[in-house]
Amino acid sequence: xxxxxxxxxxxxxxxxxxxxxxxxxxxxxxxxxxxxxxxxxxxxxxxxxxxxxxxxxxxxxxxxxxxxxxxxxxxxxxxxxxxxxxxxxxxxxxxxxxxxxxxxxxxxxxxxxxxxxxxxxxxxxxxxxxxxxxxxxxxxxxxxxxxxxxxxxxxxxxxxxxxxxxxxxxxxxxxxxxxxxxxxxxxxxxxxxxxxxxxxxxxxxxxxxxxxxxxxxxxxxxxxxxxxxxxxxxxxxxxxxxxxxxxxxxxx
Amino acid sequence: xxxxxxxxxxxxxxxxxxxxxxxxxxxxxxxxxxxxxxxxxxxxxxxxxxxxxxxxxxxxxxxxxxxxxxxxxxxxxxxxxxxxxxxxxxxxxxxxxxxxxxxxxxxxxxxxxxxxxxxxxxxxxxxxxxxxxxxxxxxxxxxxxxxxxxxxxxxxxxxxxxxxxxxxxxxxxxxxxxxxxxxxxxxxxxxxxxxxxxxxxxxxxxxxxxxxxxxxxxxxxxxxxxxxxxxxxxxxxxxxxxxxxxxxxxxxxxxxxxxxxx
Numbered sequence: 001x002x003x004x005x006x007x008x009x010x011x012x013x014x015x016x017x018x019x020x021x022x023x024x025x026x027x028x029x030x031x032x033x034x035x036x037x038x039x040x041x042x043x044x045x046x047x048x049x050x051x052x053x054x055x056x057x058x059x060x061x062x063x064x065x066x067x068x069x070x071x072x073x074x075x076x077x078x079x080x081x082x083x084x085x086x087x088x089x090x091x092x093x094x095x096x097x098x099x100x101x102x103x104x105x106x107x108x109x110x111x112x113x114x115x116x117x118x119x120x121x122x123x124x125x126x127x128x129x130x131x132x133x134x135x136x137x138x139x140x141x142x143x144x145x146x147x148x149x150x151x152x153x154x155x156x157x158x159x160x161x162x163x164x165x166x167x168x169x170x171x172x173x174x175x176x177x178x179x180x181x182x183x184x185x186x187x188x189x190x191x192x193x194x195x196x197x198x199x200x201x202x203x204x205x206x207x208x209x210x211x212x213x214x215x216x217x218x219x220x221x222x223x224x225x226x227x228x229x230x231x232x233x234x235x236x237x238x239x240x241x242x243x244x245x246x247x248x249x250x251x252x
Numbered sequence: 253x254x255x256x257x258x259x260x261x262x263x264x265x266x267x268x269x270x271x272x273x274x275x276x277x278x279x280x281x282x283x284x285x286x287x288x289x290x291x292x293x294x295x296x297x298x299x300x301x302x303x304x305x306x307x308x309x310x311x312x313x314x315x316x317x318x319x320x321x322x323x324x325x326x327x328x329x330x331x332x333x334x335x336x337x338x339x340x341x342x343x344x345x346x347x348x349x350x351x352x353x354x355x356x357x358x359x360x361x362x363x364x365x366x367x368x369x370x371x372x373x374x375x376x377x378x379x380x381x382x383x384x385x386x387x388x389x390x391x392x393x394x395x396x397x398x399x400x401x402x403x404x405x406x407x408x409x410x411x412x413x414x415x416x417x418x419x420x421x422x423x424x425x426x427x428x429x430x431x432x433x434x435x436x437x438x439x440x441x442x443x444x445x446x447x448x449x450x451x452x453x454x455x456x457x458x459x460x461x462x463x464x465x466x467x468x469x470x471x472x473x474x475x476x477x478x479x480x481x482x483x484x485x486x487x488x489x490x491x492x493x494x495x496x497x498x499x500x501x502x503x504x505x506x507x508x509x510x511x512x513x514x
Contacts, residue, residue: 154335155338157333158331158333158338159339160323161300161331161333162339162355163322163356164351164355165323183340184339187385
């Protein structure tokens, strides 16, 4: 069972400061929204893939794996356009761009998660001004996914041992079948949360306004360079779109 | 009769949890012991079909567990999980116990009769309208047993039935186990508590690193060097040996022998 998308690998992207990567992904997403030319969007998609492959040492197979669940949605986004835009082949062409854009946005976000450990990612958010409490909440939520998954498995086994057949019956019956799983799961989750809050308080959580971090992150020369490149590329994109009028097709 | 023949189990992507275990048991109280990660739970989950063998087979009263669903096997093998709260979801005790029989597709009268019987077996009569979550730890454990009993299984698997209970509650669980055994159930206890093994079981099966390393009489079992398997020897045995009194199953027996001697 895979609980995290992070791939431990010694690559430039892995070593880059999480803040730079977060800003990079964000700018990338904005840039993708600026354009709607399918050709340019395809090129941007290719650029993201190449960045992940070359700088992040992520294989094409791994990229395909994380994008696989999104392919049906992007196909829907694509085939909806021929109904809106005439002639149909023009609609399909634009739709293709929108499908690619969807995958690109997803890949930027997923790429960030794949090259950054959860801990560093959240630390980066905190350093950029997110309240510590929210960061901790996020960390705990992510930390408890595998625990709850295991718990759900145990509960399912316990109820199956009482003759519950999860796959039996029609849609409504199946929805009903989840009640014996969900109630014990919710009760156990609330109990765990309650215990956790007591544990946090007994360790003086919130006693001091200013926190220090055991594991810290620091911007290095390569991070500043990468940040510079990110900004340069972003302004290039804005310039191209608004001053040169590149990459945008007027639809209506 | 439950027959386990050369059972192997490999969890996906992990190492072997069971490596060629064979075991046969019928109407007896048998303790399945071993340190954490020795494969006790993995073995037990094969007996009612929650897990299917990677290699080998498990035959429950002539049924191959690979060919029958857990729901079908539940009529024959009852599995009481360690934490009772992992199964409670109904608003009252009556409905909670009725859940199993309902799943078996029994008639209303039959269900009611079974619920009453099961609650009587575990001394929870009069609790029908209480919420399962409002019960005490010992009561919850007894209710968990009743929920499984109501399906009238021939064999019962009890996972750590007395862990976390105080002396009095543990004692009542032991009584229930003995009674169920006398009534003809085959009982498999999964436990770390050697006192429980000593007091209740006739036969002990020791698993270590996925292999069966001992299967036999409890008396012989306690002659093994248990520390080798990260298990403790019951105090009672150490003491009685120290003063040269031999093997006892319970403190009561020991005290009686002690009084006879003086």
